[in-house]
Amino acid sequence: MKALVVDGINDYSVQEVGFSEPKTxxxxxxxxxxxxxxxxxxxxxxxxxxxxxxxxxxxxAGIVESVGENVTNVKPGDHVxxxxxxxxxxxxxxxxxxxxxxxxxxxxMGKQLDGTSRISRGDTPVNVMTLLGAMAEYAVVPSISLVKIEEDIPFAVAAMVGCGVMTGVGAAIKTAEVKPGSTVAVFGCGGVGLSVVQGARLAGAKTIIAVDLSQNKVDLALEFGATHGITSKDAVDEIKKLTGGIGVDYSFEVVGIPALVTAADMSTRRGGTVTVVGVGKLTEFVNINSMMFSLSAKTYKGCFYGNANPAVDFPNLLSLYKQKRLPLDDMITKTYDIDDAPKAFEDMEAGLNARGIIIYD
Ligand SMILES: [Zn+2]
Ligand SMILES: [Zn+2]
Structure with a gap:
């Protein structure tokens, strides 16, 4: 089967690899x-x-082909x-x-839960990301990494709910618990940031300020429910102006850059909540003013996977999609064959897509 294999830093290509049957x-x-x-x-x-x-x-997302022993939550033919x-x-x-x-x-560490691999290239075991390795025609995964979905849900939509949408909508609704009538700023408007915007909209925020250096991404955010867009580097000043000099009730950093976390912090009112969704570098640290940490009485939250409970939240998000309250079809800017996966990454780096999706036959 074909898979996108990474062999070193920035060294990646679509390759032919083998896979073995699922174990227990x-x-x-x-x-x-x-x-x-x-x-x-x-x-x-x-x-x-x-x-x-x-x-x-x-x-x-995909279809169950076969199951190993002791798998009870899914069966062949199920959509997951x-x-x-x-x-x-x-x-x-x-x-x-x-x-x-x-x-x-x-x-x-790239293996299955028993410490061995199911994917190989010749005699070499091939690791997989987060037990999945989903950018491939087939994947062998733990049954506890699957949530069954209804058969009328498009696979591309279900795929996005499995990461970007869950993380972003979850950040707004579950991590920060945005309240109706509140003011929100979102720093970074890629797929996850756009999902934060949608989560804030679902939560009833009255003001949602989208911040990104890319005009294209800010325009997308405005389509998905942002009330204001900012592309300038003086976002903090502009956010203060839009909120009567006070700052927003909730800010979200969705990129993983320390300076942007500081900007999100500076944009948040006293007593507000700063939520960091972006994943930064292991070697970098975030600065928070030591005096203001106490005096400003803010809440600082780290958001991991949107505080997901996948078995409950995936079906909930997909119902919102079916009710047309989460327009997830509009998030799919472009689809690609597995052979074009490298192009999909180039397009993402160029900021062209809300979400690019690889589709298999
Ligand atoms: Zn556990
Ligand atoms: Zn992801």
């Missing part, structure tokens, strides 16, 4: 759609270190969305209603 607790998926997400690029460019060779792709955090139901976090922090997969 695992499922073979025929992939139908894979979203092209910034976290894939972070592995390609080395921001998130992963041992090569590795297949990226963590935002996907992938979750890039497996939910074991047994660890400390799962038992404390924080399934998005499930520790089951954290030691997998």
């Amino acid at each position: 607790g695992e499922v073979l998926i025929k992939m139908k759609a894979t979203g092209v997400c910034h976290s894939d690029l972070s592995i390609i460019n080395g921001t998130i270190p992963m041992a090569a060779p590795v297949i990226v792709g963590h935002e996907g 969305a992938l979750t890039w955090v497996p939910i074991c139901g047994e660890c400390y976090f799962c038992q404390h209603q924080e399934p998005y922090l499930c520790s089951a997969g954290s030691m997998a």
Whole structure:
């Protein structure tokens, strides 16, 4: 089968690899759609270190082809969305209603949960991102990384719900808990940032200010519910002007750049909430003024996977889609064959797509 394999920093290509049957607790998926997400690029460019060779792709949906022993949640023919955090139901976090922090997969390091690979290139085992490796024609994944979806949901939509949409909408609704009538600023308007905008809109925010240096992305944000767009570097001043000098109730940083976290902080009113969704570099730190930390009485939140409980939240988001309250079809700017996956990353880096999606036959 074909897969997008990363062999080193910025060294990636579509290659032919082999796969083996699912073992106990695992499922073979025929992939139908894979979203092209910034976290894939972070592995390609080395921001998130992963041992090569590795297949990226963590935002996907497909059809169950076969199941290993002891798989009870899905059967062949089921339509499924992938979750890039497996939910074991047994660890400390799962038992404390924080399934998005499930520790089951954290030691997998590119392998399956038993420490071995199902994908190979000749005699070489090939690693996969987040137990999935979804940018491939087939994936062998843990059954606890799957959520069954209804058959009338387009695969591309289900794929996006598995990462970008869950993270962004979840950041607004579940992490920050945006309240009706509030003011919001979103720094960074890629696929996840646009989903934060949509989450803030669903939560009833009255003012949603989208900030991005790309006019194209700000225009998209305005289509998805932002009330104001800012492309200048003086975003903090402009946000203050738009909020009567006070600052917004909620700010979101969705890029992973320390200076932007500071800008989000400076744009937030006393007592407001700053939520960081973007993943920065391991070597970088964020500055918060030591005196103002206390005096401004703000809440600082880190958002991981939009505080997702995939088994509950994926179906909820997909119902909002069916009710036309989440216009996810409009998020899909362009689709690609697996052979064109490298072009999809070029387009993402050029800021051309709300979301690019790989579609398989
Ligand atoms: Zn992602
Ligand atoms: Zn768990």
